[in-house]
Amino acid sequence: MTVPAGAGTPVAAPAPSQIELERRLYRRQRGRRSIVVSVASTVVVIAVVYFGVVNTPGWAAVQQSFFDPQTAIDSFPSILLGLWLNVRILFFSAIGVAVFGTLLAVVRGLRNPVFFPLRMLATGYTDLFRGLPLIIVLYLVGYGIPGLGVFPRLPAEVWGTIAIVLTYSSYIAEVLRAGMEAVHPSQRLAARSLGLSHAKTLRLVVLPQAIRKVTPALMNDFVSMQKDVGLVSILGAVDAVRSAQIAQAETYNFTPYFVAGLLFVVISLPLIRVTDAIARRQQRREQIGGTV
Amino acid sequence: MSGQEARITPDASAAVLELRGLRKAFGEHQVLRGIDLTVHRHEVICVIGASGSGKSTLLKTVNLLEGIDDGEILLQGTDIADPRIDVDATRARIGVVFQQFNLFPHMSVLDNVTLASRQVHGVGRASAEENARRLLGRIGLADFAGAYPDRLSGGQQQRVAIVRAIASDPELLLLDEVTSALDPQLVGEVLDLVTELKRQGSTILMTTHEMHFARNVADRIVFLHQGEVVEQGAPADVLDAPSHPALVEFLSRVHA
Numbered sequence A: 001m002t003v004p005a006g007a008g009t010p011v012a013a014p015a016p017s018q019i020e021l022e023r024r025l026y027r028r029q030r031g032r033r034s035i036v037v038s039v040a041s042t043v044v045v046i047a048v049v050y051f052g053v054v055n056t057p058g059w060a061a062v063q064q065s066f067f068d069p070q071t072a073i074d075s076f077p078s079i080l081l082g083l084w085l086n087v088r089i090l091f092f093s094a095i096g097v098a099v100f101g102t103l104l105a106v107v108r109g110l111r112n113p114v115f116f117p118l119r120m121l122a123t124g125y126t127d128l129f130r131g132l133p134l135i136i137v138l139y140l141v142g143y144g145i146p147g148l149g150v151f152p153r154l155p156a157e158v159w160g161t162i163a164i165v166l167t168y169s170s171y172i173a174e175v176l177r178a179g180m181e182a183v184h185p186s187q188r189l190a191a192r193s194l195g196l197s198h199a200k201t202l203r204l205v206v207l208p209q210a211i212r213k214v215t216p217a218l219m220n221d222f223v224s225m226q227k228d229v230g231l232v233s234i235l236g237a238v239d240a241v242r243s244a245q246i247a248q249a250e251t252y253n254f255t256p257y258f259v260a261g262l263l264f265v266v267i268s269l270p271l272i273r274v275t276d277a278i279a280r281r282q283q284r285r286e287q288i289g290g291t292v
Numbered sequence B: 001m002s003g004q005e006a007r008i009t010p011d012a013s014a015a016v017l018e019l020r021g022l023r024k025a026f027g028e029h030q031v032l033r034g035i036d037l038t039v040h041r042h043e044v045i046c047v048i049g050a051s052g053s054g055k056s057t058l059l060k061t062v063n064l065l066e067g068i069d070d071g072e073i074l075l076q077g078t079d080i081a082d083p084r085i086d087v088d089a090t091r092a093r094i095g096v097v098f099q100q101f102n103l104f105p106h107m108s109v110l111d112n113v114t115l116a117s118r119q120v121h122g123v124g125r126a127s128a129e130e131n132a133r134r135l136l137g138r139i140g141l142a143d144f145a146g147a148y149p150d151r152l153s154g155g156q157q158q159r160v161a162i163v164r165a166i167a168s169d170p171e172l173l174l175l176d177e178v179t180s181a182l183d184p185q186l187v188g189e190v191l192d193l194v195t196e197l198k199r200q201g202s203t204i205l206m207t208t209h210e211m212h213f214a215r216n217v218a219d220r221i222v223f224l225h226q227g228e229v230v231e232q233g234a235p236a237d238v239l240d241a242p243s244h245p246a247l248v249e250f251l252s253r254v255h256a
Helices: A018-054 A059-066 A069-109 A113-131 A134-147 A156-182 A185-193 A198-213 A215-235 A240-251 A255-286 B055-062 B087-091 B109-119 B125-138 B154-166 B184-199 B211-217 B235-240 B245-254
Strands: B011-026 B029-041 B044-048 B070-075 B094-097 B172-176 B204-207 B220-225 B228-233
Touching: A059 A255, A069 A113, A069 A156, A069 A198, A069 A215, A069 A240, A069 A255, A113 A156, A134 A156, A134 A215, A156 A198, A156 A215, A185 A198, A185 B087, A185 B094, A198 A215, A198 B109, A215 A240, A215 A255, A240 A255, B011 B055, B029 B055, B029 B228, B044 B055, B044 B211, B055 B172, B055 B204, B094 B154, B109 B125, B109 B154, B125 B154, B154 B172, B154 B184, B184 B204, B184 B211, B211 B235, B220 B235, B220 B245, B228 B235, B228 B245
Parallel strands: B044 B204, B044 B220, B094 B172, B172 B204
Antiparallel strands: B011 B029, B011 B070, B220 B228
16 A cells, blocks of 8 residues: 655664764854854943943933833823723724725735726725825824714724724735735636635635735734824824823823833734744745755 | 446446537637547546647636637536536536646645535535545545645645545546656556546546556547547557557657
8 A cells, every 4th residue: 555655664863973973062162152242242232322322411301201210100000091992993903904905805806807997996995095194094084084074973093993994904905915816826726626616716715825825914014003003192092192192291201102102012022923933934834955 | 436336338328528629729829629529428538649739728628717719518418618607516517636736735635625515515514524534545545634735745645636526426527637746656546546436437538648557547548639639549549550640759759
């Protein structure tokens, strides 16, 4: 019968030769030296930057107005409460972007001439919203649409969420489209040959593979969105940034902004690490047999 | 896949597929110039010919993966080249295996094999998987049901691809150079499976470069030259007593 691939009885490797042992010793020494050098250079750079900043003429004033511990502690609870709003906006934005972005990508990928107008519409949309600064979209949606007077009064964060979804969907759509185009045509062929419809081929065969191919790029856009939700503050939503602004106005001290910034970094860190890990894993898989 | 008979012979009274005056051009290039060909039930036909002779295009047109410019493709008597036909339902009646396997890399072997049953034929997951496990067991790959295609050798992948194509009992099986992408030592296991399918009565239209296999397994060999069937018949007649000069030259090159 057939032998499964990769099957082979494990054999104990022979003891390394003298030459190999010497190589290993040399590599170990080199490795140790590299670590010492990198640690030393890091310490030097940090020291130079630290003393450089601390010894500037205005440092005492800057430290007082940006890094004041007492102001940080006092403003922390309200900023944290504001951050909860950011997290909620992020949650709904992510869902909205996933749905709308996928829809845009699929429409842009339609090949049937019947869909030409729809495709042009989607293309125009992504062109427009990728070029438009988010802050302007926020103003247009947040002040413009309620100004029409046809919608009921909605809180600022709702309009902010809509603006973020509109903008980020156009980025995500482009990323997904690139992923869909990277799926080899033979995969579509195989799916269609089984009798799967165009829609099922897209949903079951093309999209899952496309998303895998562009996961690092998608995660990167998500991290970017995570901090851009802070911009809803310009519409008056009391999020972390707005809370910091209020605290700043009360104390004439900028430390609350520093606190808010730090919190944004903290919530994005886990995802950044995950993104890095996924990208590394993919790189490893695609570079089998080479390290250069 | 049923059939207990010791040997199932082609049923000349039942045409599964009938091609009439099939034409296909890519731009100026005439790839198929009026193909007439009938595939009977339980018949295995090997299409041979040089690369560029139109073999692969022929199989693609039969599965409607490539449109035609003229002619008829009758599947069980119905013209499937008719634009009013349900393309997906028609493709579901025909199994196709490609040169490059084209398994879905993001699905386990089991999901690959059951996909069409579940999504096209409306079979429940449990019974689709039971059927798939039975088929995988028959080709000695039961242990790989949960594995992903990249864990399999080329020969194993191609055998899974064949099982995927036959899982829903297609009326016709199209095999497009299924061993051309395999290392020589893996070709045998795939051809053995095709031989087994013939023994069980599958109707197969295939292109191949394996002349030994064609000689031993095919009921009929069809030689395609510049988009035309220039010679066809029993393997011994076609391979041992070729009359068309193009066939003589082709055979001298592949030393059958």
